[in-house]
Amino acid sequence: MENHLTVKLGEKKDRKGPVIFSEYKRGDAIRKALSMSREDILFELKDSKLKGRGGAGFPTSTKWMLTAAAKAEKKFIICNADEGEPGTFKDRVLLMEYPELVFDGMVVGGYTIGAQLGIVYLRGEYEYLLKPLEDYLEEMRKDNLLGKNILGKEGFDFDIEIVLGSGAYVCGEETALIESLEGHRGEPRNRPPYPINTGFLGRPTSVNNVETLAAVSHIVVKGGKWFAKYGTDKSSGSKLFSVSGDCERPGVYELPWGTKVSELLELVGAKNAKAVQIGGASGHCIPKSQFDRTLAYEDIPTGGSVMIFNENRDMLKVLKNFMEFFVDESCGQCTPCRIGNVKLLEGVEMIEKGNYTFAHINKLKDLGRTMQLASKCGLGQSSPNPFISILENFKDEIFNRGNGGRNGR
Amino acid sequence: MLVVEKNALSEEIESYVEKYGNDRSALLMILHEIQKKHRHISEFAQQEVARLLNIHPVEVYSVISFFAFLNTNPKGRNLVRICQTISCDMKGKKQVVEAIERELGIKIGETTKDNKFTVEYANCLGLCDMGPAMAINDQVFVNLTPEKAVELLAKVK
Numbered sequence: 001m002e003n004h005l006t007v008k009l010g011e012k013k014d015r016k017g018p019v020i021f022s023e024y025k026r027g028d029a030i031r032k033a034l035s036m037s038r039e040d041i042l043f044e045l046k047d048s049k050l051k052g053r054g055g056a057g058f059p060t061s062t063k064w065m066l067t068a069a070a071k072a073e074k075k076f077i078i079c080n081a082d083e084g085e086p087g088t089f090k091d092r093v094l095l096m097e098y099p100e101l102v103f104d105g106m107v108v109g110g111y112t113i114g115a116q117l118g119i120v121y122l123r124g125e126y127e128y129l130l131k132p133l134e135d136y137l138e139e140m141r142k143d144n145l146l147g148k149n150i151l152g153k154e155g156f157d158f159d160i161e162i163v164l165g166s167g168a169y170v171c172g173e174e175t176a177l178i179e180s181l182e183g184h185r186g187e188p189r190n191r192p193p194y195p196i197n198t199g200f201l202g203r204p205t206s207v208n209n210v211e212t213l214a215a216v217s218h219i220v221v222k223g224g225k226w227f228a229k230y231g232t233d234k235s236s237g238s239k240l241f242s243v244s245g246d247c248e249r250p251g252v253y254e255l256p257w258g259t260k261v262s263e264l265l266e267l268v269g270a271k272n273a274k275a276v277q278i279g280g281a282s283g284h285c286i287p288k289s290q291f292d293r294t295l296a297y298e299d300i301p302t303g304g305s306v307m308i309f310n311e312n313r314d315m316l317k318v319l320k321n322f323m324e325f326f327v328d329e330s331c332g333q334c335t336p337c338r339i340g341n342v343k344l345l346e347g348v349e350m351i352e353k354g355n356y357t358f359a360h361i362n363k364l365k366d367l368g369r370t371m372q373l374a375s376k377c378g379l380g381q382s383s384p385n386p387f388i389s390i391l392e393n394f395k396d397e398i399f400n401r402g403n404g405g406r407n408g409r
Numbered sequence: 410m411l412v413v414e415k416n417a418l419s420e421e422i423e424s425y426v427e428k429y430g431n432d433r434s435a436l437l438m439i440l441h442e443i444q445k446k447h448r449h450i451s452e453f454a455q456q457e458v459a460r461l462l463n464i465h466p467v468e469v470y471s472v473i474s475f476f477a478f479l480n481t482n483p484k485g486r487n488l489v490r491i492c493q494t495i496s497c498d499m500k501g502k503k504q505v506v507e508a509i510e511r512e513l514g515i516k517i518g519e520t521t522k523d524n525k526f527t528v529e530y531a532n533c534l535g536l537c538d539m540g541p542a543m544a545i546n547d548q549v550f551v552n553l554t555p556e557k558a559v560e561l562l563a564k565v566k
Contacts, residue, residue: 003557005536005549086494089535124441124478125534127547164441167477169532183436183462185475201434244496244537251538307496307537321495325532331475 009132012097017254018230019238020214022222026100027145029217033108034153036220038068041112045216047224049236054080054172054209055279055303056378060216063206066196067113070204075115078200078207079106080177082123084169085280086325087305090240091210093252095122095129098214099136103160105213107145108220110158113206118160121177124167133162169329173377174207176331187333188377211240211304231257235296243268245308255295262291264306272310275394280305281322282382285315287393315394316401319386320348326383337380340371344387351398361391410453419457421446426461433462436472440479445547449483477531485520485527487565490544494533497540501554505541508555509562526562 015021033041045061052058067075079102083091094102106118122130137160140146148157163181170176171186178200180186199205208216215237219227228236235257241264244250248269255264265273276286278295279302286293286300293299309318323345332338347364350356368384375381391398410418425442429435439458443450450458450473459466473479491497491506506517509528513521520527536542539551543558550561 003550003552003561005539005551083535084533086533087496087537088533089537092535123535124476125531125544128549163438165476166437166441166444166479167531168475180437180472180476181434183433183464183472184468185471187475242537244540245499309499313499318495321493321498325494328532 005128007096007128007132009096009099009129009136015097015252015254017238017240018256019218019227019254020094020098020101020211020240021254022218024098024101024218024221027104027143027151029104029220030107030111030145031151033111033220034151034156038112038114041108041220042068044219044224048215048219048227049224050212050215050219050227051235051297052209053211053215053239053303055085055301057297057301060208060212063196063208064109064113067115067204067206070197072204074117074201074203075113076200076203076205077106077109077113077115077118078174078177078181078205079118079120079210079213080172080174080207081126081210082121082165082172082177083210083303084123084125084172084329085282085303085305086322087242087244087277087280087307088303089242089244090252090304092126092129094210094214094240095126095133099133101214101217102210103137103140104145105208105216106160107150107158108216109206109208109213111153111156113204115206116157116159118158119181119200120160120162121171121181122162122164123171124165127164130162130164137162168331169325170331170377170379173379176377177207178205185331187331188379190376209303232294232296232298234298239295239302239304241295241302241304241306243306243308245306246270246273246310246313247308257294257296259295260291261286261293261295261300264295265291265308268308270308270310272312273308274311274313275309275315275318277307277309277318277386278302278305279385280307281325282379282385284385285318285389285393315390316348316352316398319390320345320352322386323348323383326379330379330383334374334376334380336371336374337376337383340367340375340380341383343367344384348387351401354401365391410451415453418451418454422454422457422461431462433464436462436464436469440469440473444479447483448486448488449480451481455481485524487526488544488546489526489528489562490531490534491517491528492532492534492536492540492542493530494537496537497534497542500540502541504555505543505553505558508559512559512562526565 175189176186326341
């Protein structure tokens with residue numbers, strides 16, 4: 001088996017999907033968009049009901065409309081390629097195999113909101129993509145898909161540059177991302193003001209997920225109504241799922257919103273699954289009894305991370321891994337997150353050693369709920385999720401570890 | 410540090426500033442270049458960056474200290490990062506780590522005596538479908554076994 005991951009940009013694996021992985025030729029969306037008015041593009045997006053694919057699910061048309069309406073000399077569009085959520089790798093696949101979708105989407109965005117510069121914030125872990133992507137941008141410049149008067153459109157100048165992150169999960173949060181782009185520590189800002197009017201260098205900025213931009217390219221070419229045909233009423237279109245863990249066929253899958261967890265499990269060949277962590281470490285742990293729930297904003301919203309655990313997995317160990325991650329990645333700016341995560345991890349270690357009281361564990365759950373309310377950004381607001389959901393859904397397994405747990409270890 | 414070394418480093422940093430600009434927003438990429446070449450960002454380098462971007466050196470230090478991939482103390486010539494997230498863990502990360510520790514005679518987080526390797530844990534490398542995964546400098550390796558991982562390290566110069 002080949003161990004070295006070599007990058008041949010744009011070379012596609014045999015992937016099937018209704019929207020993202022459907023037929024597309026480089027430059028199509030740009031060509032189409034430039035023949036439309038900005039308003040019409042926004043209407044198409046509105047029809048598509050596309051929501052941000054990073055996980056938060058903010059309507060893309062609204063974000064772009066507000067950024068477009070903001071008055072400023074300079075505006076920016078940022079592609080958030082800092083996917084750091086454990087278990088997520090769809091953006092890697094998109095950037096490696098479908099860079100044309102992402103970059104075309106950025107150019108369309110630049111045109112729509114009136115930005116002159118697009119910035120891709122690429123996570124440091126994907127450094128091996130930097131050079132190939134830069135070469136790809138150079139080719140786009142040669143073909144006048146970037147640069148001055150793009151495809152002959154008088155006055156539309158737009159370029160894209162790539163900035164490399166340096167290993168900070170919290171920089172996936174848009175204001176932290178902007179802080180780090182500006183050369184500061186990647187600590188989230190208070191919101192409001194939102195980036196749509198006070199973003200990068202204080203200018204209106206739209207920060208969009210890689211997958212959102214890829215979807216935009218298809219929507220512009222094929223129409224908003226076409227996109228909205230897929231999925232459910234409240235969650236239109238399809239979603240990329242990064243599937244890992246105990247299954248026969250891990251990888252990236254494109255499925256329409258509204259797919260049941262059990263259907264996904266069958267597709268990837270997950271036998272004996274007892275739990276699925278959806279949405280990464282900051283997501284929720286779904287036990288077997290809830291496998292008929294659906295993947296959709298109205299039921300289980302997610303950025304697409306799906307980690308599967310079979311009957312033999314120790315869920316407390318899983319939880320410990322997640323809490324260690326959050327202790328590591330908390331930026332330390334606000335107290336609930338900085339101290340709260342440490343306390344939750346200590347709780348997990350107490351259970352591991354069999355040295356706990358239920359009174360204390362219940363207090364920690366309360367602390368978790370406080371963190372959800374009081375933390376400054378999404379990291380601390382969602383880091384208690386696995387603590388609360390795993391201890392709740394797997395209490396029999398975790399609290400009946402036999403003879404007071406693993407005493408002495 | 411010798412004066413000639415200092416001058417060479419200054420020139421190098423000046424070339425990065427020329428490439429990325431002297432606005433503070435160029436800081437991350439400048440630091441990244443220095444880190445890549447020297448495997449750490451020395452005090453002198455921090456001062457030079459600060460001078461050229463017209464900010465206080467402590468501002469530069471504060472950014473370095475924030476990011477996991479930037480550091481002020483030298484590391485080994487090759488940096489090995491092993492993904493510690495649960496997906497890789499379930500596929501046998503522990504065995505890979507133990508094999509590397511045995512082979513190199515160091516514990517995770519340490520540097521070999523000949524300064525050839527520093528071995529660390531990393532949070533999710535985004536290779537969860539192909540775990541266990543590790544990065545050696547800017548290249549990534551997937552579907553590792555303990556034997557394969559050690560073999561790959563043996564090939565590194």
